[in-house]
Amino acid sequence: MPMLTPRSSLKAVLIASTLVTAGVAGTSLPVTSAQAEVPMQGYADLVARVSPAVVFIEVTAKSQEPAGMAGSPLEEFLRRFGEVDPQFRMPQAPEGGQVMHGLGSGFLVSNDGVIVTNNHVVENATDMKVKLEDGREFKAEVVGTDPMTDIAVIKLKDASDLPFVELGDSDRLRVGDAVVAVGNPFGLGGTVTSGIVSAMGRNINSGPYDDYIQTDAAINRGNSGGPLFDTEGKVVGMNTAIFSPSGGSVGIGFSIPANTVRDVVDQLQENGSVSRGWLGVTIQPMTPEIAQAMGLEGADGALVAEVQDGSPADEGGLKSGDVITAVNGQDVTERSSLPRLIAAIPNGQEATLAVQRDGREREVTVTIGELTPDRTRVAESQSPEVLGAPLGIEVQPLQPSLARQLGLPDGASGVVVTAVDPAGPNADRLAPGDVIEEAAGREIRTPGDLASAVRESDGKGVLLLKVSRQGNPVYVGAEVASS
Structure with a gap:
C-alpha cells in the first residue's frame, strides 16, 4: 500500500486503508451532531450497534502483464492492496496474466446490500466476495466507480434484511471532535480504534477534488473503504489514505468527507457514473x-x-x-x-x-x-510539471499575461516556479514566483526543456540557472539531487 511522503505539496501516493462500518440490523441510526466527549464507559455500546454493518471484501483481480514488469497494472495492484497473501499468488495465469487476491473494507448503506467502499479496493476486480460480521458471505458486483474521488458502490447478490448505516453531515465536524473507526487491519478481522478529528480540508494531492478529514484514529492496511464514525454512530467519512514512512499507522490518516461520499454515491446509484x-x-x-x-x-x-x-x-x-x-x-x-x-x-x-x-x-x-x-x-496534460527529487520544485509555462503581471518584457519566455519542496535540495535557492529563463546556457521555454537540462546535468550535482526574480535577473547554482 502506497504511503504519502513528506513533501511541501504532498504528492498523492494514495491508499491507506480503513475499515469502518456501521449499522443496526434493519434500522438506521438517528441524526445527531458529532460530539467531542469520550464516554466514561468507552465506545462499547456504539461498536455493538454499528459493527454488524462492517463488511470485509475479498477481491480477485487479474493483470494482463507478465510477472515482474515494473510499472505494470499488477505492480500497481500490489502497491495499493499491500496485504496480498503469498499463498494466493500464481506465477502465471492460464491466459498469460497474474491472478491476485486482496482485502478491503466497506459499509452497508441499505438493507438490500448496497455497499460503499474505495474504488482502489474493487478496481480491476474479476470476482468479489463480501463477508459480514455474523459470518454470512455474499457475492457482489460493481454498481459504479469514480476514480477521481476513489469512491465505489457495489451490491450484494440475493441479499435482504441486512444491517446498515446512514451518512452523517461532515460539514458539522470540528477539529477536536471524537471519531471511531471499525475495520479489518492487516486482515485481522473486526478491529476498533478511536481518536479525534485532527484537521479538516486537507489536500494531499491525490486528485483534483482533495478535501480530506485528517484523523489520528489508527488506520492501517486492510482498512480501505471503511467508514469513520462520530460518537453518535453516524458515518462522517470513508477512510482512504495514510501518511506513513513505516507502512503502519503513525496517527495521520485521511478520510473522504461523508458529504462528498453522499453526492458521488447518489450519482453512481442513479447513473452508474458521476457528472461534474x-x-x-x-x-x-x-x-x-x-x-x-x-x-x-x-x-x-x-x-x-x-x-x-x-x-x-x-x-x-x-x-x-x-x-x-x-x-x-x-x-x-x-x-x-x-x-x-x-x-x-x-x-x-x-x-x-x-x-x-x-x-x-x-x-x-x-x-x-x-x-x-x-x-x-x-x-x-496541462497540470504543473513536478521535477520532484532532482530539483524539488514544481513549474508551469510562462503565459504572456502572467509575464506582464510579473513585470517582464514582451516576448519573455521561461517557466514559473509554482512550488518548492521545503525539504528539497533548493529550498533556500529558489522560490515560488521565480521565472527560470535559462539552464546551463540553454534557453528554457517549457517544463520539458528544463527536464532535459536536468537530465544532461546528471552526475554534475549542480545546474546553473538564470532566473528572473521580481523583475531582476539573478543566477542560481541549483543543486541536482541524485535520482
Missing part, C-alpha cells in the same frame, strides 16, 4: 511573491495560467492572468478549492466568478459545461 462541472482553465497556486508582483493584498485565489479555446471560461471572457477569488459567493482560498466548487455545478448552469484583473475586482458570468474524459485528459 467544467470551466476549461489551467490554474496554478497564488503565492505571496506573485500576489505582490500583481499588486494584490493577499495570496488567496486560483491563478488562471491558460484558458482553453472554446471552453466555458473562454466564452465567458476569462483571461490568462485572472485570479479567481470566489464562485457563486463561495471563497476560493487556494487553488484546490476551485475544481471542487466548479465540479459541484450542474452542466448548463450559470456561475458568477469574482475575479481580480489588472488590480481591480470584477464579476464574470460563465455557463458551466460538463467534464468529460477527454477534457479531463487535457486538463491533466
